[in-house]
Amino acid sequence: MSALNPRTTHYEFLGPPGAAAISLGVPFITYALYFGCSEHAGGCPPPLALAVLKDRVTAALADPAWWAALWDTEAALIYLAWYAFCVAAWALLPGDTVAGTTLRTGGKVQYKINAFSTCLLALGIACGIILRSGPAAFTFLYAKWLGLASAALLMAVAQAVYVYAASFRSGKLLALGGNSGNHIYDWYIGRELNPALGRLDIKSFNELRPGLILWVLLNLSFACEQAVRRGGALFHITDSMWLVLAFQAWYVLDGLYNEPALFTTMDITSDGFGFMLAVGDLLFVPFVYSLQGRYLVWSQVELGWVRAVGVVAVNLAGYYVFRTANKEKNDFRNGLNPKNLKFITTARGSKLLVSGWWGASRHPNYFGDLIMGLAWCLPTGFATPITYFYFAYFAVLLVHRQRRDDEACAKKYGKDWAVYTELVPYRIVPYVY
Secondary structure: OOOOOOOOOOOOOHHHHHHHHHHHHHHHHHHHHHHHOEEOOEEEOOOOOOOHHHHHHHHHOOOHHHHHHHOOHHHHHHHHHHHHHHHHHHHOOOOOOOOOOHHHHEEEEEEEOOOOHHHHHHHHHHHHHHHHOOHHHHHHHOOHHHHHHHHHHHHHHHHHHHHHHHHOOOOOOOOOOOOOOOOHHHHHHHEOOOOEEEEEEEEHHHOOOOOHHHHHHHHHHHHHHHHHHOOOOHHHHOOOHHHHHHHHHHHHHHHHHHHHHHHHOOOHHHOOOOOHHHHHOHHHHHHHHHHHHHHHHHOOOOOOOHHHHHHHHHHHHHHHHHHHHHHHHHHHHHOOOOOOOOOEOOOOOEEEOOOHHHOOOOOOHHHHHHHHHHHHHHOOOOOOOOHHHHHHHHHHHHHHHHHHHHHHHHHHHHHHHHHHHHHHHOOOOOOOO
16 A cells, blocks of 8 residues: 555645645635624624724634634534435435546445435425425524534534544555645645545545535525515515525536536545545535525515526526536547547547537636626625625636646646647636636
8 A cells, every 4th residue: 555655745735834724714714704794793794994893803702702602502413413314315315326437546436326316305305394384494594504604614623533533544545645744734635535434435425415405405594584584485585596596506406416427526536535625515615605695685686687687698608618518528538429529649548628618728617617606696786795705716716726637637648738738728718718
């Protein structure tokens, strides 16, 4: 195993200082977006002068009662029950078994795929509660947001500690980028490539189930809360809330339905599982990505049919680019080429597409993702830039991923990568970047 697990010699994220800063920064941003954009704080952002706001933040951080208020035992039990439900659904619901990519050991991880049916079951239960007892019965996720977020953070920390400790057992296959020997960095970036509990692959499970599905359930709870405030019937919610709920639910359901596509992504094939992925999957995705729906609970925007149609058109354009680009790639990887796309063959024998969407840019799926991300923010209007945080953050994230991928491909393909980049010069946005 020592030959298969060479020591990591190259740091990402500025090494241990960067890993430590991000480990603290991600929870900080999550809470800051709540306290800086919520009706409980007074608005988005709260109408306070900068000096007053600074004094208030300083006083809160120095107050033990403020820290204690971040914890909610009832919310923690709800979150634990939710996570247990996801595990039980994975174990009990039927699902095919799909082999992942070939590992350095020559073997393949076997993944059970039933994330889509897990989501349908969760949504069925939620909708049953709403139909039986009314929207007010499903507003508790909105009311318990802060406690649920704290419980998710605790779960992420606990998992990161466990998988890091377990990675030192003999026979473990480590991530090439997570074996530096620095405890802070390896704990953050992920030391073991595929940590598992029995047949349950922890990394792919967290990527698709607890956080993504909770994102949709949170949005549904926000819609119910708005409905209660507007008369009690779910059809009373604003058109902007309907659009956010529909766009993001469709995005999640589409990703879960195409679950096997996850197993060829960099997160699964290259990255270890550590705090970076744990906190991203369990905390950041559901509680930050749902900011638009939470904002619309109290800042209710009516778009009208003209603006609503425009926003729908933007989202559909992004989805079209995202889905057709991914289909081209997946078809090609599976030996199909229905569009007769052009490609080059590298010295390693790999084939790289240079036409279709993948000739327009190296990451056209990222381009589609960005367009959809903008469409999710547009229903909130332009009263505050905070609701556009997702779009700005996602743009930075995708550029970083693109640079990581390009660096890895340059090492993998050598001179052939230089030829490829000449043929496909644009990285994400055709004719722009």
